[in-house]
Each structure stands twice: as structure tokens, then as C-alpha cells.
Amino acid sequence: xxxxxxxxxxxxxxxxxxxxxxxxxxxxxxxxxxxxxxxxxxxxxxxxxxxxxxxxxxxxxxxxxxxxxxxxxxxxxxxxxxxxxxxxxxxxxxxxxxxxxxxxxxxxxxxxxxxxxxxxxxxxxxxxxxxxxxxxxxxxxxxxxxxxxxxxxxxxxxxxxxxxxxxxxxxxxxxxxxxxxxxxxxxxxxxxxxxxxxxxxxxxxxxxxxxxxxxxxxxxxxxxxxxxxxxxxxxxxxxxxxxxxxxxxxxxxxxxxxxxxxxxxxxxxxxxxxxxxxxxxxxxxxxxxxxxxxxxxxxxxxxxxxxxxxxxxxx
Amino acid sequence: xxxxxxxxxxxxxxxxxxxxxxxxxxxxxxxxxxxxxxxxxxxxxxxxxxxxxxxxxxxxxxxxxxxxxxxxxxxxxxxxxxxxxxxxxxxxxxxxxxxxxxxxxxxxxxxxxxxxxxxxxxxxxxxxxxxxxxxxxxxxxxxxxxxxxxxxxxxxxxxxxxxxxxxxxxxxxxxxxxxxxxxxxxxxxxxxxxxxxxxxxxxxxxxxxxxxxxxxxxxxxxxxxxxxxxxxxxxxxxxxxxxxxxxxxxxxxxxxxxxxxxxxxxxxxxxxxxxxxxxxxxxxxxxxxxx
Numbered sequence: 001x002x003x004x005x006x007x008x009x010x011x012x013x014x015x016x017x018x019x020x021x022x023x024x025x026x027x028x029x030x031x032x033x034x035x036x037x038x039x040x041x042x043x044x045x046x047x048x049x050x051x052x053x054x055x056x057x058x059x060x061x062x063x064x065x066x067x068x069x070x071x072x073x074x075x076x077x078x079x080x081x082x083x084x085x086x087x088x089x090x091x092x093x094x095x096x097x098x099x100x101x102x103x104x105x106x107x108x109x110x111x112x113x114x115x116x117x118x119x120x121x122x123x124x125x126x127x128x129x130x131x132x133x134x135x136x137x138x139x140x141x142x143x144x145x146x147x148x149x150x151x152x153x154x155x156x157x158x159x160x161x162x163x164x165x166x167x168x169x170x171x172x173x174x175x176x177x178x179x180x181x182x183x184x185x186x187x188x189x190x191x192x193x194x195x196x197x198x199x200x201x202x203x204x205x206x207x208x209x210x211x212x213x214x215x216x217x218x219x220x221x222x223x224x225x226x227x228x229x230x231x232x233x234x235x236x237x238x239x240x241x242x243x244x245x246x247x248x249x250x251x252x253x254x255x256x257x258x259x260x261x262x263x264x265x266x267x268x269x270x271x272x273x274x275x276x277x278x279x280x281x282x283x284x285x286x287x288x289x290x291x292x293x294x295x296x297x298x299x300x301x302x303x304x305x306x307x308x309x310x311x312x313x314x315x
Numbered sequence: 316x317x318x319x320x321x322x323x324x325x326x327x328x329x330x331x332x333x334x335x336x337x338x339x340x341x342x343x344x345x346x347x348x349x350x351x352x353x354x355x356x357x358x359x360x361x362x363x364x365x366x367x368x369x370x371x372x373x374x375x376x377x378x379x380x381x382x383x384x385x386x387x388x389x390x391x392x393x394x395x396x397x398x399x400x401x402x403x404x405x406x407x408x409x410x411x412x413x414x415x416x417x418x419x420x421x422x423x424x425x426x427x428x429x430x431x432x433x434x435x436x437x438x439x440x441x442x443x444x445x446x447x448x449x450x451x452x453x454x455x456x457x458x459x460x461x462x463x464x465x466x467x468x469x470x471x472x473x474x475x476x477x478x479x480x481x482x483x484x485x486x487x488x489x490x491x492x493x494x495x496x497x498x499x500x501x502x503x504x505x506x507x508x509x510x511x512x513x514x515x516x517x518x519x520x521x522x523x524x525x526x527x528x529x530x531x532x533x534x535x536x537x538x539x540x541x542x543x544x545x546x547x548x549x550x551x552x553x554x555x556x557x558x559x560x561x562x563x564x565x566x567x568x569x570x571x572x573x574x575x576x577x578x579x580x581x582x583x584x585x586x587x588x589x590x591x592x593x594x595x596x597x598x599x600x601x602x603x604x605x606x
Contacts (some may be wrong), residue, residue: 106599121588124581236569278425
């Protein structure tokens with residue numbers, strides 16, 4: 001958590017992602033890159049709420065809300081692409097603030113279960129509203145023709161910006177407040193921190209990103225349907241977080257890239273997505289609770305110890 | 316009036332299944348403080364095994380009720396073994412760890428979804444009628460099968476209530492759910508009691524699955540629908556409370572039945588969710604919960 005995450009690494013990783021988004025011409029690979037970027041953003045948003053010890057399963061509902069808002073604003077009201085996505089994010093943030101204000105009065109299991117029920121209720125609601133296409137969903141959410149070739153670049157750069165924002169907030173005082181809430185909310189409150197307000201702000205910030213991710217997803221896919229936003233979306237995001245490693249900011253991103261790559265590879269063989277993600281979560285939880293990055297860190301630590309020993313022997 | 320009685324009868328039938336579900340969920344939460352999302356799959360396993368065995372046994376020459384009893388016994392055994400495996404290799408390590416246990420249970424849900432789909436196939440399966448005929452109660456028509464289902468559900472709820480209230484095991488379960496450390500200090504073997512609690516809850520789900528198989532269409536994902544309703548019932552009633560679970564289940568079933576009749580089944584689902592929000596606004600720990 002406290003590990004330094006230097007500027008150089010940001011530039012290298014971000015630069016590589018941006019370069020890939022410009023260089024890749026194959027349509028299938030481009031769609032996978034888009035999917036990776038959006039998944040990484042969703043997983044980071046989920047992890048951000050986990051910093052304060054809550055599991056935000058309403059993530060699926062709010063991603064859906066963002067996607068549907070962006071789609072509706074663009075197709076029915078004719079708003080320009082960038083504006084539609086941004087407004088979708090704001091709508092989602094406001095809705096999640098109301099949701100958080102109600103549900104965060106209850107703690108732990110209630111918040112989690114209500115989020116789950118809310119996702120399912122929203123899914124039913126989309127299928128009943130004819131203005132957004134009902135059960136068959138919404139079609140024809142096109143980005144402007146000029147941007148069409150630039151979509152992966154736009155998606156990746158937006159995601160990178162938001163990831164940077166998440167990172168800065170996590171390292172700021174607000175991030176420390178979230179840690180304090182997770183460790184012991186009563187103690188945090190006793191030193192004058194208004195924990196309830198902080199929790200609502202954290203939820204709406206995380207859901208703003210989820211709304212933007214949903215909006216981008218709508219424009220990338222051009223088709224959205226209620227089934228895209230079932231609780232499985234949040235479950236998959238959870239898999240990314242757990243596989244990559246919850247303790248590290250890079251964890252959800254590594255997890256998203258690994259699992260999306262693995263599942264697109266497995267689907268080529270007719271493999272089952274559920275099976276893969278479920279197995280990945282179980283292995284992560286039971287065998288490597290710190291995720292892939294935790295495992296790598298341990299190896300590096302052992303390696304360093306070994307090197308230290310060798311050089312000590314030299315004297 | 317006739318409609319009202321008919322709808323109430325339907326609500327009670329659906330509520331009976333939710334009661335079996337939510338009692339299990341509330342028991343597991345009370346004893347182990349975990350949210351068990353894979354509970355629905357124990358139900359699915361039982362229902363699928365019945366649906367798979369029953370036609371085979373019936374064509375093998377057994378009479379329908381005998382085949383049903385045999386299939387149910389096998390199904391409940393299978394579901395309980397799955398439950399025991401889940402506990403021994405998974406949830407045992409995650410007691411009182413809300414987030415960790417939930418993540419594990421989501422992983423298990425996804426994995427078992429895949430496994431059940433692979434083993435039993437995606438096709439929905441109908442089961443032949445076991446107890447034919449219907450009876451009229453106060454003008455409402457109820458099939459004998461559904462009546463049987465309700466009777467067993469009531470029986471299970473009453474025996475669970477008596478077990479919790481009067482037996483040694485029940486006292487231990489209650490002690491653990493109030494304060495597990497104090498309970499351990501006076502000699503309650505927590506690990507064993509938690510296992511019993513988990514298995515009793517699994518038994519309730521397995522019985523619900525075996526009971527429901529003949530009256531509904533069985534598919535591998537059937538458990539999730541009931542699980543969601545069961546959880547909503549538990550939230551309304553209050554996690555960890557037995558009367559709360561029963562009350563919540565009847566309540567959710569009534570809204571679902573009356574809402575579906577007068578409006579539409581999806582609006583009924585939305586109404587249930589709206590209701591949960593209202594309940595949480597006024598009592599954040601459910602109507603009868605103590606958190």
C-alpha cells in the first residue's frame with residue numbers, strides 16, 4: 001500500500017498503452033485493448049471503495065446507468081460524443097451519491113446486499129423502459145466518424161487520466177481517511193473526521209469513473225442491452241482485483257489485463273468464461289491472497305535476500 | 316374475495332420456499348458472520364438431481380411417490396456433500412471475514428455455474444407430477460403438490476425454531492451468534508457448532524430444492540432467483556433473526572404475488588426493491604435485526 005510508485009513507471013506503462021492503442025490496426029485486437037482498459041478502470045473503481053472496507057456491488061448498476069445515459073443522450077438528444085460521456089458520468093455520480101447516502105447508513109452486509117439487489121432491479125428497469133429499447137437494448141450508439149479510428153486512443157487516454165486521478169486521491173489525505181475508516185471507523189470519527197460524508201463522497205467518485213467507463217463501453221460496443229449489466233460485471237471486476245492483488249494500485253490493472261487476455265484466449269477454444277473467472281477467484285483467495293503482484297513482490301524479496309546473502313559471503 | 320384468497324394462497328406457497336431459503340441464510344450469517352452467495356447452488360444441485368433421477372426411476376418401474384422419495388434422498392445427500400465440501404475447503408478459513416467470504420462465495424458461484432451447466436446441460440427440465448389432483452380451500456384452488464411443499468416448509472420452520480429454542484445444539488448456536496468469544500470461553504466448541512450451523516442451513520436449501528423440483532421448471536441457474544429473494548427477505552427482516560426471516564419471506568412473496576397479478580412481474584420486482592430502500596431508511600438493520 002505504501003509502496004512507492006514512481007513517475008517513471010507511470011510514463012513507461014501509460015506510454016506503452018497509448019502507443020499500442022495507436023499502432024494496433026487489427027479490429028479484434030483493438031476491441032480487446034478497449035475491453036482491457038475499461039475493465040481496468042472498473043476494477044480500480046471497485047478497489048477504491050474497498051479501501052474503506054466496503055464492497056460496492058452496485059458497480060454493475062452504475063456502469064449500466066452510465067452506458068444507458070450516454071446512449072440516450074447521444075441517440076435521442078443528439079449530444080456530441082465527449083459531452084454525452086461526461087454528462088453520463090455526472091448523472092451516475094449524482095445517482096450514486098443518493099444511493100450511498102441511503103445505504104451507507106447500514107454497514108457491511110447490508111450495503112453489499114443492497115448493491116447486489118439494486119443491480120438486478122436496474123436490469124429489470126431497463127428492460128421495461130421502451131425509450132431505451134426494452135429487453136432488446138439500445139443500438140446505434142456511434143461515435144463521430146472522425147473519431148472512429150481514434151477510439152482505442154481516446155478510451156486508453158481517458159482511462160489513464162482517471163487512473164491517475166484515483167492514484168493521486170489514494171495518496172492524498174482523503175486516501176488516508178479511507179484507510180482510517182477501514183481500520184476503525186469509530187476511532188476516525190472520534191478525532192473529528194466526518195466519516196459518513198467521506199464515504200458518500202468516495203462512493204460517488206468511484207461511481208463517476210464507473211459511469212464514464214459505462215459511457216465509453218456504450219460507444220465502443222455501439223450496442224448495449226440490460227444483460228450486459230448484471231451482477232456478473234461486478235463479480236468480474238472483483239476477480240480482476242483479487243487476481244492482480246488488492247494491496248497494490250497496479251493490482252486491478254494487472255488483473256484486468258491478465259484475465260481479459262486469458263478469457264479471450266479461452267473463448268477461442270470454446271471455453272466457459274464463468275468457469276475461468278470463478279476458478280481464478282477461488283485460486284486467488286485460497287492460494288495467493290495477495291494476488292499476482294503480491295506473489296511477484298515476495299519472489300523479488302526472496303531474490304534480494306539471496307543477493308544480500310551472497311554479497312555478505314563475499315566479505 | 317375469491318381472487319384475494321387465491322392470491323394469498325399463492326403468496327403463502329411462494330413464501331414457504333423463501334422461508335426455507337432465508338432461514339438458512341440468516342442462520343449462516345448469525346453463526347459465522349458470513350454472506351453465503353453460493354447457498355443458491357446447494358438448492359440447484361438438489362433440484363437438478365431430482366429432475367435428473369426421477370424420470371429414470373419412474374420409467375424403471377417404481378411408482379411415482381416412491382421414485383420421488385428415493386430421488387429426493389439421493390439429491391439431499393448430494394447437496395449436503397457439496398455443502399460439506401464448500402465448508403471444509405473454503406468457508407472454514409473465512410469465518411467472521413465478511414469481504415473475504417463473500418469474494419470466495421462469488422468465485423464458487425461462477426465455478427459451480429460452469430460445473431452445473433457442464434454436468435446437467437443448459438436445457439430446462441420438467442419433472443412429472445408426483446401427487447396429482449388439487450383441493451379447494453375457502454374457494455381457492457391449490458394443487459396437492461404445492462400443499463405438500465407448504466406443509467414441509469412449515470414443518471421445517473417449526474422444527475428449526477424448536478431446535479434453536481430448546482435443544483443443546485440450539486442453545487450453542489444462539490450463544491455463538493450473540494457472542495462467539497464468550498461462548499467459547501464457557502466451553503462451546505465454536506468450530507464444530509459453526510459446521511453444524513452451515514450444514515443445517517444447507518439441509519434447508521437442499522430440502523427446498525427437492526421439494527420445488529416437481530412444481531417448477533428446473534435449470535442450472537434456478538438457485539440465483541430464489542437466492543436474491545431470500546436475501547431481500549433477510550434484509551427486510553434483519554440479518555441473524557429467525558422471526559425476521561419468516562416475516563420478510565412472507566412479505567416479499569405477498570408483494571410479488573399481488574404485484575404480478577395487478578401490475579406486472581417486473582414491476583413487482585422493482586416494488587420489492589423500493590420497499591427495501593424504505594425499510595433501510597427507517598431501520599438500517601432491518602425490522603427485527605440486531606446486526
